Amino acid sequence: MGENIDRRKNNLRLACSAWNIACLPLTRRESEIKRYVKEYRSINKTSSYGARAVEENLRTVISQKDKLYPNLNIQIIPKLIFFCR
DSSP states (O other), rough: OOSSHHHHHHHHHHHHHHHHHHEEEEEHHHHHHHHHHHHHHHHHHHHHHHHHHHHHHHHHHHHHHHOTTTTTOOOOOOOGGOOOO
């Protein structure tokens, strides 16, 4: 799930982004997924394999949000999330 605090923060950021993309109209989702992966790859200097893994994780969370909460379209503001030690 997350070996350290940085990994957990990255996982939480991805989950928030996926949730927010899932709140978008279907017509906008694909372009936002591509934009997210491109930006992630640029910031993290990851390989194409790493980018595919991120995209797969993003799509999995989007799918789960759609399945479990299809009528809930309230976006999450990731800047308001913090960790207590």
